[in-house]
Amino acid sequence: MPNRTVFFISDGTGITAETFGNAVLAQFEAQFRHVRLPFVDNAEKAHQAVRQIRHTAEIEGKRPIVFTTLVNEEVRAIIGGACSDSPQSMMLDMFGAFVHPLEQELGLTSNHRIGRFSDISKSQAYNDRIEAINYSLEHDDGQSNNNLSSADVILVGVSRSGKTPTSLYLAMQYGLKVGNYPLIPEDFDRQQLPPALTPLKKKLFGLTIDPTRLAQIRNERRPNSKYASLENCRYEVSAAEAMMRRTGIRWLSTTTKSIEEIATTILQEIKPERLAY
Amino acid sequence: MPNRTVFFISDGTGITAETFGNAVLAQFEAQFRHVRLPFVDNAEKAHQAVRQIRHTAEIEGKRPIVFTTLVNEEVRAIIGGACSDSPQSMMLDMFGAFVHPLEQELGLTSNHRIGRFSDISKSQAYNDRIEAINYSLEHDDGQSNNNLSSADVILVGVSRSGKTPTSLYLAMQYGLKVGNYPLIPEDFDRQQLPPALTPLKKKLFGLTIDPTRLAQIRNERRPNSKYASLENCRYEVSAAEAMMRRTGIRWLSTTTKSIEEIATTILQEIKPERLAY
Structure with missing residues (x-):
């Protein structure tokens, strides 16, 4: 009670x-x-x-x-x-x-303006924020390489490591254009980043996750699949971490972190120009 | 400066x-x-x-x-x-x-817990929130009728009336499962709601928008198309508003409102059980 x-x-x-x-x-x-x-x-x-x-x-x-x-x-x-x-x-x-x-x-009197969210729907900042949300949706999960170079941040990581919620949070709260790109078995076989990302290394940030937690999350989606098996999760996570280490990408583990903590850490590291952080 | x-x-x-x-x-x-x-x-x-x-x-x-x-x-x-x-x-x-x-x-001492966002990544509330974000993405723009009945809110309105950013905001901030469904010319011809929505009327909330503003937004996406023409925008908006009036759906105009104001108003009207609003 x-x-x-x-x-x-x-x-x-x-x-x-x-x-x-x-x-x-x-x-x-x-x-x-x-x-x-x-x-x-x-x-x-x-x-x-x-x-x-x-x-x-x-x-x-x-x-x-x-x-x-x-x-x-x-x-x-x-x-x-x-x-x-x-x-x-x-x-x-x-x-x-x-x-x-x-x-x-x-030495100023306050303007008594009600609601910092009101009357802003036509402002440039507000339109930019809506555009950032649309951009982040269109560039979710490597869906599009169009205008990838105009992203403020591009998240990489294995499937279900937390890229999508983090991208949307950064777009919604900070008006940032955030792409996210999965690292998949083909990338691990080639031992290289997806080709579209190579020229954009400064904007890349990696997310990783504890394999046991990853297996748990994937099992909720696709129970008893190879995709969700602990063995496969261990392989993908270790291959992804090795790749991030080798290519010098900054990264963090999302296992015990909230979206807000992940986003704050990314901003500290990437310092997007748009934010004048 | x-x-x-x-x-x-x-x-x-x-x-x-x-x-x-x-x-x-x-x-x-x-x-x-x-x-x-x-x-x-x-x-x-x-x-x-x-x-x-x-x-x-x-x-x-x-x-x-x-x-x-x-x-x-x-x-x-x-x-x-x-x-x-x-x-x-x-x-x-x-x-x-x-x-x-x-x-x-x-009559309590504070617990000095740092960061209300920390250490919650394994909590039920946090997992529910991530699930709500995924649900809302999967049910964006009428993409899926699967589990539509487990939505807390379903937004309807013409294309580019503000449904997607509002859905994602409600999911991200309040952990609500929000579907959104476009009203399209076929619905106006039939003069009826999309069939999947008829049994879920209590969860529906409509978004409308000033046709001139809508034409402006659509023109940024598809310049000089019939889709973006003022004439077509006027037709769609008036047909959508007539349908919402006829079916008794609650609705608001997003033209001068921020995502936060739209979301707050929806919560006041729909009062989702999950929030105990």
Whole structure:
């Protein structure tokens, strides 16, 4: 049973509130019930949110925790006021804590722009991001060598080593054009990288994985196949690692890493120009 | 020219620090130079970060802004101490501001677990998320009707209305299995939904788009084609909207919305069980 109810309230999507709130809550060994209240951008919706928070406080008999990223001062005042009245809630005002000190530091007033994700659908940065997602889909799994040289990063590795989710994450979060290319038995026989990749070595990054874990993942897809056998997985992984070592490609093992950790490490190593990392 | 340099320092990936920092900085009409310092998880790396911050402060003659999500107390003390010495920096200690008040509120001490993304690669939630990404790729653009009934959400709309990026975002961020299905001229002629979708109406959500914007997007792909012509785009959009209205599917226009806003709105409407929204 959850120990406490947590509200994420924003006048935008609430994604920032929830991302940051989750990081803070991960510091506690407790179960939280999440309630997301996005697009709370006027007094009426603020009062509706207050009713919901108070109702929760009353039936649970514990102060709800309320993470807010609110730019609208009226909405913030309504929710802030209600949290300090009985039945109380604990308001963690994420912009309040940092925006006001930054106004002083920068000598600027904040623009009260709601939602950093809004109104950007026609911006160049946004269009570039959509293009990066499309590029990464079209260059998934070595599907196309078209415009491969305009990739920011090209991932290589054996089938099911984590290339596709990592490519899509880099495209989605950072607007990077990411190709990914499987290393297959033919490459190991020739003991060379796929020919299309040879001139692009600076952009290459290798992913490898523990053979036992790989066999497990492949068995979920194709049970009892040669493809999924531990013996074959061991062979492919060791051949791929030997090739990456020989050609001087940077690489990491994805076995115990999340997509976010893999992506962060790749960015540190490759430092794509587009990011001015 | 950027007004100020901003550091994002974390003992994990730094993704939370940057997500939240960007949301705060978006409140100011100023240009910031971003420096990401992830995986700062020991004293040596902390001292290295301090050298970099001090160097920036000296050559720029302005206090750098330092967003931190640091769990390691030693690292936090080294960076915090250095920021208040000359040359000064402005440290915005994101966990410090909220974790300590929460410890009091919950009557728990925080577990100092570094990186909410780490060590999760074998967790059920993480595996589900990877499976959701694979599912969404396999069910992109009506490619497969296999297991369509196990989708959490199925997006429908004309080609290039935003279905693919939205599907992948929902899979990546929320671990949802999302199919997407194009509405094509044959469907408009029959004036019916694609047959595979009829029994799944509760999971359907429609995306539409302004025809002028659609023509612009399609022209980048296939210049001067009938597919991209304004006349054809007008026809497809009006036929698709008529069909969604007639069949009672919930829908929105993606024209001025970001992926994040579209995704948030869909979640509010569909409330997938998996999320306990």
